[in-house]
Amino acid sequence: MxxxxxxxxxxxxxxxxxxxxxxxxxxxxxxxxxxxxxxxxxxxxxxxxxxxxxxxxxxxxxxxxxxxxxxxxxxxxxxxxxxxxxxxxxxxxxxxxxxxxxxxxxxxxxxxxxxxxxxxxxxxxxxxxxxxxxxxxxxxxxxxxxxxxxxxxxxxxxxGSNWSSNDKTVASLAVGAGILSPSFSADAHSYTLKLPEGSTSVVLTPTATNKNFQVKARFGDTWYKRGAEIPVTSGSVIEIVCGDPSWPTMNDAANVPAQRYEITVQIGSSGSVSVFPDVDYSESSWYGDAVTFVAARGLITGYTDGDKAGLFGVGDTLTRGQLATILWRNACPDEYASYDPKTAKNEIDIAGSADGMYYTAAVNWAFANGVITGIEHPDGTRDFAAEGKVSFEQLITVLARLCAAPGELESAGSDLSAFADGDLASDWSRNAFAWAAEKGLVEGYDWPAGKFLVPGENVARERVAVVLMRAFEMGII
Structure with missing residues (x-):
């Protein structure tokens, strides 16, 4: 047939x-x-x-x-x-x-x-x-x-459903609060998962390349479905299996072996993750897991000096320099690991950055790659405004520039009528919002009068953590 x-x-x-x-x-x-x-x-x-x-x-x-x-x-x-x-x-x-x-x-x-x-x-x-x-x-x-x-x-x-392919690889693996090393790849089959001190469980969310095949996790003699909480101790070995030939599928793939991935859990010591005294880590917290997620990856590390040293900065609006730094740390981990701000030189040709700052290299990278292009003033000049506050529409536009595939923003269009305040989004952000909504990255506030974007709202650091965690888990970043 x-x-x-x-x-x-x-x-x-x-x-x-x-x-x-x-x-x-x-x-x-x-x-x-x-x-x-x-x-x-x-x-x-x-x-x-x-x-x-x-x-x-x-x-x-x-x-x-x-x-x-x-x-x-x-x-x-x-x-x-x-x-x-x-x-x-x-x-x-x-x-x-x-x-x-x-x-x-x-x-x-x-x-x-x-x-x-x-x-x-x-x-x-x-x-x-x-x-x-x-x-x-x-x-x-x-x-x-x-x-x-x-x-x-x-x-x-x-x-993601394909009858003509029997590819049983796993496309992505979200690991919640922890650091997976190396970064997940469909072709790499052995990993270490570093969890915070005191961790007793982990949630793994693997996504099959072809969703006609089931993907599950096994620890000991117990199988766990996708997204289930798995009890672990340091040294636990979890196996992720996709497409076991004995499992049901629409595909004719009984002779195609399953793809298997082994994850060794490490808790504490070098696997520890920062805990911030101003963060609510309770089960009812809407952002606690996200803070742990971004901190575990070294993306948002908290304040290191001043009155807020040691704090995450809950309630503080993210600045443009901080946003550039977060994205640069993820994109250029080797450069970040050896970065010495004292010797860093500003290389952009617009105002708004400086030598010797924690964000200098990040701003150089963001500007050179068109990720953050600066704010245009009424007189036509541009300003990176590293100390300026980040609005929600700026955050989504920057993520779209960084993550959208060629042509995706144009094909997403600019229709934001699904949101009660969609007409308040700036023209320059409408394609990015449409793309993010289509991906499921942006859902809006679910209020009695409808769904609201609130595009001009300044975004707090914990909300940025939630958006970033969602983007990682969805494979957007």
Whole structure:
């Protein structure tokens, strides 16, 4: 069977993640099952973020349509859980009762070509059965699972599902609070993970190159799903496995060996990570893990002198020199390791930098590479303004310049109508915001009146840490 015929067959059969398997018997799919008690919750996201091919005239991506946690019941399937979230959010889903979702919020299959439609993953895996057959009773759905329903334009590859490839490598590995050495690469299979003193567990989030293959972590005799918390001690060895031939998949890959990655855990001593007295590290903290994440990588190291020596600087607005330094430390670790600011010379040809500063080399790098180009004054002069405050739209624009692939900013467009205050974004930041929203890097503040970007808000150091951690975990940086 040719790849094209196989693709069409799969899109018209239960093998597509939304499936054609008859749905389970509910009074109405998505309703709370009578007489049942919740066994936990699952997190669900319904989104349309794939860029449209240039010149097609297809409707623009809708972005995130609905997202949240819903209760999970013993008789649930992934399909019924999706509909339950949609009902709670007031989003119309058509076809779920027949086991095949044809449209969401009025946006349907074939609206963007003959290969377009709705597909779904369970913990970032495109299951080999329809979502109606992914059930609690079958043991394939359990509390804590992540269910993503997404719109595809080309039948799956744009979402990471590929029937024509049996590549079982891992594309990226997020390790939460810790330092992975060396930096992760699909072709390197042995690593050391340095964790802060006192660590007792770690969360690993591997992403398969081809999401038709499952990826899991094994420690001892226990298997852990993607994103699960793994108990560890110093010296623990964790194995990341992608595409074990005994695991289910849509692909014909039984004779293709799994890809395996070994991670040795080191806790404390040289693996220790800074702890700042002004940071809230409690479980309820929205930024604590992110601070540990960036500190572990040496990107934001805290203040080293003055009244705030030893502090992270929670609540302090990030400066442009600090932003340049953070990004330079990540891009040029060898130069940073041997950097002596006392001998550093300013090399940019605009105002706003100086010799002998902690940021001098970083500003040279950022300006030379077009990452931070300076602020234009009304008289036409430009100023790097290293001590100037960083706004949210400046942060996202700089990250877009650094990370977006050629053509991505242009194809993302400038439509920010999904945000109630999108019209407040400066013209120079609109493509960057659209790109970041499409990637899921920017979601906005979820306020009663809608989602808000607040583009001109000055960004505090802890918020920058959160954005950077998200960018690393998503593989954007």
């Amino acid at each position: 040719t790849v094209k015929r196989k693709l069409i067959s799969l899109l018209l059969s239960a093998v597509v993640a939304c499936g054609l398997v008859p749905s389970m018997a509910f009074a109405a799919i998505g309703d709370i099952p009578s007489g049942e008690t919740p066994i936990g919750q699952v997190h669900i996201s319904i989104s349309d973020t794939v860029a449209r091919p240039a010149g097609t005239g297809y409707p623009a991506p809708c972005g995130t349509i609905a997202e949240g946690d819903v209760d999970l019941y013993p008789s649930d399937s992934a399909m019924s859980a999706i509909v339950r979230l949609a009902n709670e959010k007031g989003v119309a889903v058509v076809g779920a009762d027949k086991g095949y979702i044809t449209s969401v919020a009025g946006f349907g299959e074939f609206d963007c070509g003959k290969k377009s439609g709705w597909m779904g993953t369970i913990d970032d895996w495109f299951a080999n059965t329809g979502l109606s057959s992914v059930t609690v009773s079958a043991g394939t759905l359990e509390p804590g699972d992540e269910i993503d329903l997404m719109y595809t334009v080309d039948g799956g590859p744009d979402l």
